[in-house]
Amino acid sequence: MDVMTKPARRTAPASRLVRAELRWIFRRPRTLAVLGLLALIPVIMGIALTVADPTAASSGGPPGNDGGNLLPAAAASVLVLPIAALTMTLQMLLPLAAAMSGADALAGETSTGTLRGWLLAPVGRAKLLLVKALGVATFTLAAAAVIAATGILTALVINGDGTLSTLSGTTLSIPDAVGRVALAVGWVTLQLWAVGAIALAISAFTEHPMVVLASVLGGVIVFTVLGSLDALSWLHPFLLTEVWWSLVDVLRDPVPAADLIDGGLKAACYLAIGLSLAYARLVSKDG
Amino acid sequence: MNTKRKAATVAVAGTAAGALGLGLLAMPAGADSAPELPEIGAQQLVGSVLKTEPPAMSGTATVDNELGLPAMPGVPALDAQSARVYYDGDGKGRVAMEQQSSELTYVLGDKEFWSYDSAEGTATRTALPADARDKHRSAKAAGADPTRTAAQVVDRLEESSTVSVDGTARVAGRAAYELVLTPKPDERTLVREVRVAVDAEKRLPLRMSVLTHGTTDPAFEIGFSEIEFGPQPERLFEFSPPEGTKVTESEAGRPDGPRGESGEEPQFRVTGDGWDTVVLTRVPQEMRDRAQGEGADVEGMLDRFGKPVQGEFGSGHVIETRIGTALITEDGRLAAGAVPEQVLRQALENR
Amino acid sequence: MTAHAEPVVAGPSQQEGPALAARTRGLRKTYGRTVAVDHVDLDVPEGAVLGMLGPNGSGKTTTIRMLLGLVQPTEGEVQLLGHTMPERAGDALPDVGALVEGPGFHPFLSGRENLLRLAAAEPRLTAAGIPPAVDDALERVGLSRAGGRRYRGYSLGMKQRLGLAGALLVPRRLVVLDEPTNGLDPAGTREIRSVIADLHHDGVTVLVSSHLLAEVEATCTHVAVLNEGALVAQGDLTELLESESAGLEVSTTDVTAAVEALRAAHLAARPTPDGVRVELTRAAAPDVIATLVGAGVPVYEARRSRTGLEDLFARLTQDSEEAPTWTS
Known part of the structure; x- marks a missing residue:
């Protein structure tokens, strides 16, 4: 039979599984809706800021505005708008999107009974987790990239040419600015992988996707609250949410790398915890 | 190995590795033990600090204050601010004060001094006199014999304090001596001691901490949390305001700062010496009027942060922090110092 | 259990x-x-x-x-x-x-x-x-x-x-x-x-x-x-199904005589609506028929009883406390 390969093959190649997984993720109406919604956020921010303050489009920022805010400068800058949008969405919406992806990957598939199909094919459980993790990773990268892309486009439309000034008052070259946005997207994606890994771990323990979403949402809120309590300052270095504001550092010149690196390493720690728990649960779980 | 045990092993190993990593990251830098350094005398240490030209470096300076001052609305929080500092080793520098999502940048270049506020989109340019930096350099060069200067400095300090080198510390990953100034027992001050950590190799002060009575945590500390020595890119010491920035020109010698528009300079008077020095001044009438005009409830704010006091000087409010006290009278007189309230009252009464 | x-x-x-x-x-x-x-x-x-x-x-x-x-x-x-x-x-x-x-x-x-x-x-x-x-x-x-x-x-x-x-x-x-x-x-x-x-x-x-x-x-x-x-x-x-149905259904008009004859031959039998049912544990079907015919009982029809799967299933699953003990 020509459709048969050597009987020696015990499991389908991982690349084929990943492709099937990605097709499934990006064919899903819910995924597309979430990406569409995220894409709208920089547009809304850009328009709102321009309407609220027409000078924002032409000048660096409105005078007399109470300082400490990234937003006034955002609409004007091809550099600032995508990063302001990423910073804002990273506080809640992007982690939720990552959680949704992690929830669908295991809990959702368990609840529809589709996970069993792959387990019976058979797909080894370690490989299954690998494929699922890559799926979540790709989705979160897409989510961050979509925000950056529409952020750049919105700023270009509002502003025409686009100013590339940093918070430190220097002006970047275009490749440099593109590099900064790419750095921001990469760093945000790494943070989202950490959230996604935790979501996958929770996802492996339940068959209700909503439980995963609720846990991640609750976790982000609790972490944020804990992070705002000065009495718990010893705990703050352990909270992933605490590092998320460091993204603004991308807009400083030269980039103060310390906090970004620290945040990246913390995300890697969460990633290790999440994936190992997810693996442990998945291999011992009844299919 | 059976599946359950394998799963448990992976779970424990992965979680432990992650938690350990977080723990390591959470550990404050410089928590490691004090480095061993050759002994050095206080005078010699001060001398070497005075002799040293600060080398080219970049670093992050952090201000950590536990003054016990309540946060004021509209006033940026003072605690745990950090600034990135760049210095080219030859009189040019850049300081970037990080706020959560904006930055205040100060650039001292060859011929101009710039300040830039990214939140406001404003910049101020101050032209420097052509010879400013030369004068600065020659002054330093003419500082004659640093050893003698050091002796003078230490002598001056020793009139009111005990100066000593008290062990070593690690600051921003660098070995440092701890120079300690302890006020003499007859000094009426809130300060218990001031510690200055001096880089053992570069002889650059890396950290200053002010400690008060009754606690081991510094009430105020400023120092580097990171520092790296080495040449800095030239572009850091030049500034051209980004498109759309409102640029203000400022006269030389007067970098931007609060000034009375009428040009009336506040008058300062100093009483006492050493640690119980008290600065006396008068809050310019115009400033008070302006505050009132802008609707700021000065009285309410004073009531909130200070406590009302009365005495021979009249009545007013006293604001206390852990390292200093300020007394503002109803008629706009102000006395402040690193002293208890009693000393301020006396200073106001003895005028 | x-x-x-x-x-x-x-x-x-x-x-x-x-x-x-x-x-x-x-x-x-x-x-x-x-x-x-x-x-x-x-x-x-x-x-x-x-x-x-x-x-x-x-x-x-x-x-x-x-x-x-x-x-x-x-x-x-x-x-x-x-x-x-x-x-x-x-x-x-x-x-x-x-x-x-x-x-x-x-x-x-x-x-x-x-x-x-x-x-x-x-x-x-x-x-x-x-x-x-x-x-x-x-x-x-x-x-x-x-x-x-x-x-x-x-x-x-x-x-x-x-x-x-x-x-x-x-x-x-x-x-x-x-x-x-x-x-x-x-x-x-x-x-x-x-x-x-x-x-x-x-x-x-x-x-x-x-x-x-x-x-x-x-x-x-x-x-x-x-x-x-x-x-x-x-x-x-x-x-x-066959192992389960080790019985012979015999149709006869004289049930009493049939039961008596079989009991005399030490064969377990019980009356059914149109005859008797004989357990085939001790004797084969021809012996049973020979016994009945020898005793003058009119035999109209004799067949191995075939219970359906349903009966088997019911017997196997209803009284689980007393598990079936029969073997092949």
Whole structure:
């Protein structure tokens, strides 16, 4: 039979599984809706800021505005708008999107009974987790990239040419600015992988996707609250949410790398915890 | 190995590795033990600090204050601010004060001094006199014999304090001596001691901490949390305001700062010496009027942060922090110092 | 349960028997204190269509899930196509098609897309072989025309058939179907039966679980009966039914005389509405008839009594406390 390969093959190649997984993720109406919604956020921010303050489009920022805010400068800058949008969405919406992806990957598939199909094919459980993790990773990268892309486009439309000034008052070259946005997207994606890994771990323990979403949402809120309590300052270095504001550092010149690196390493720690728990649960779980 | 045990092993190993990593990251830098350094005398240490030209470096300076001052609305929080500092080793520098999502940048270049506020989109340019930096350099060069200067400095300090080198510390990953100034027992001050950590190799002060009575945590500390020595890119010491920035020109010698528009300079008077020095001044009438005009409830704010006091000087409010006290009278007189309230009252009464 | 009932085993003993497509020994699964499956020694002969019977909650699905390596047994061993499960799942499962606990598909994808996604994980298919394999499977279950529609809009029967198509994506050596006729109309049930018959004809071993006895009686060559987690009977269907019905129904007009004559010959007999029933434990049928004829009892008709599977099933599963003790 020509459709048969050597009987020696015990499991389908991982690349084929990943492709099937990605097709499934990006064919899903819910995924597309979430990406569409995220894409709208920089547009809304850009328009709102321009309407609220027409000078924002032409000048660096409105005078007399109470300082400490990234937003006034955002609409004007091809550099600032995508990063302001990423910073804002990273506080809640992007982690939720990552959680949704992690929830669908295991809990959702368990609840529809589709996970069993792959387990019976058979797909080894370690490989299954690998494929699922890559799926979540790709989705979160897409989510961050979509925000950056529409952020750049919105700023270009509002502003025409686009100013590339940093918070430190220097002006970047275009490749440099593109590099900064790419750095921001990469760093945000790494943070989202950490959230996604935790979501996958929770996802492996339940068959209700909503439980995963609720846990991640609750976790982000609790972490944020804990992070705002000065009495718990010893705990703050352990909270992933605490590092998320460091993204603004991308807009400083030269980039103060310390906090970004620290945040990246913390995300890697969460990633290790999440994936190992997810693996442990998945291999011992009844299919 | 059976599946359950394998799963448990992976779970424990992965979680432990992650938690350990977080723990390591959470550990404050410089928590490691004090480095061993050759002994050095206080005078010699001060001398070497005075002799040293600060080398080219970049670093992050952090201000950590536990003054016990309540946060004021509209006033940026003072605690745990950090600034990135760049210095080219030859009189040019850049300081970037990080706020959560904006930055205040100060650039001292060859011929101009710039300040830039990214939140406001404003910049101020101050032209420097052509010879400013030369004068600065020659002054330093003419500082004659640093050893003698050091002796003078230490002598001056020793009139009111005990100066000593008290062990070593690690600051921003660098070995440092701890120079300690302890006020003499007859000094009426809130300060218990001031510690200055001096880089053992570069002889650059890396950290200053002010400690008060009754606690081991510094009430105020400023120092580097990171520092790296080495040449800095030239572009850091030049500034051209980004498109759309409102640029203000400022006269030389007067970098931007609060000034009375009428040009009336506040008058300062100093009483006492050493640690119980008290600065006396008068809050310019115009400033008070302006505050009132802008609707700021000065009285309410004073009531909130200070406590009302009365005495021979009249009545007013006293604001206390852990390292200093300020007394503002109803008629706009102000006395402040690193002293208890009693000393301020006396200073106001003895005028 | 302290002592485990020796299950009924019909047919030749295992040692010299045919090769087994699936075999469990001492299989046990507990969830906390609940015993779901208790020391099951199941044999699925190669080429057989084995019907797994049992009331709801008797452990059928759990046994099947352990067979397929989805669930880790608490105790005991499982061999699937000669490979130890779940450790060697990669060797066994590519040759096994399964539909367990109802069809599981994504509602927002079409039936065909769902099968494509499932087929991507089939080790036996090449990338190029996936689309034709999917189309063949759809054809086989009669869903070719509905393949492009979203799964969301499928009727229960269509869903079930799509699940069956998923199990038949590649030629299998063993097909495991858990309640395949659930929710199907009579026509759908017939189709499933014909698919099973085709598989049987091609030499594929089929394991079907069902609570529909008629279903099993009509399609299966072998049967295994589970009750409260224990295997209470298994073997060749015909032999099992015959071993159960060791009795002779005799039609006569003179019941009293018949009973007396048989009792005199030390044969157990009891009256039935149109004659007597004689247990064939001590004597063969011709002896019984000879005894009756010798005693002058008019014998109109005598036949071996054949209880249906239903009677057997009822007897096996109703009084579980007193497990059946008969053997072949």
